[in-house]
Amino acid sequence: MIYFDFAATTPLDSEAAEVFVQASTEYFGNSSSLHDIGGQSQDLLENCRQELANLLGINQKGLYFTSGGSEGNFLAIEALLSAPKKPGKHIIAGLAEHSSIHGVLNRLEGYSITFLPFKASGLIDVEELKRTITSETVLVAIQHVNSEIGTIQPIEDIARICRENNIHFHSDFVQSFGKIDVRSLTQLVSSFSFSGHKIYGPKGVGGVYIDPTISWRPFFPGSSHEKGFRPGTVNVPAIAAMTAAAQKIHGNSEQNYVKYLELRTAFMESLKPINEFVHIHQADSASQLPSIIGLRISGIEGQWMMLECNRYGFAISTGSACQIGLQSPAKVTQALGLSPQEAKEFIRISFGTSTNREDVVKLGETIVDIVKKFKR
């Protein structure tokens, strides 16, 4: 089976796995315990925090470890709302945000929420954002990279607008962390989240940064770990493994970017025989992560295409086109204004470090064959 679903998750890097085993056996102490065994875990934890803070260009004081991107999004938004810059009950979020953002916003009581769609390019309309802001707006939540089509949102512009209007800005960096150098952006946002398993680290670990000048109130009362940000014994081995994976992917990010650009071009080329049926949802190359391709093939349901590709030995995805268990269209298809029929056609192909040109071309040729047979 050839894997093309790296935006969903990645395999654990072998060196990160070694770090995980070593930290689990040698640094097993509870990082809050006061004896030396606990102290060793605490030292390892703080080294990881410092190392990740360096990679991210942030003050380590604002970095908290979580169980992943979903929890990071949840806790960051709760933290920002506990310390708004001004009174108000209006929030603006992207319509295509991850379900964890929609989840936390939809459970809030007393707030009104405006969801911003995408332009045809898969980008937020910054002018529309400006028009949507009211004197009541206290929070904007807009992701950096969309997980289904890979478009890169204009974080600098959004951050400037939020700053000018005295509004907190949370951004989900789960799909950009490790793939794009985010250091120039991390100082511009009030908070951002990231996840270990999208960068060849373990699942169930991630982090969130909250600008240390923000005096948030804890969501979980009485927590002692992570300075009261999150309860539960800290998963130091997973954090150490995530840090090792982050160092590695960070070091390779530029060469990976170039490689994914070439693979994207090769994949597009291979689809040429069925070009009339293929619709790629993408921005111009400066605002597009090359490793995620979100597309539709007219007249062919994405779920059927995914199953056919699976039968031929390729693991692709429908994104969350039919959000598993929900059977509702992906938020990105709503954000792009697609009809229900078009939404059902959506598929996602995403590349990772083991993807090579030969496999990409094979996948493209297989899709062409499937489409030709179907159309016949």
Ligand SMILES: Cc1ncc(COP(=O)(O)O)c(C=O)c1O
């Ligand atoms: C953009 C985005 N945010 C958040 C998440 C959730 O991350 P995690 O699985 O670590 O909770 C994902 C993962 O699918 C994602 O793609």
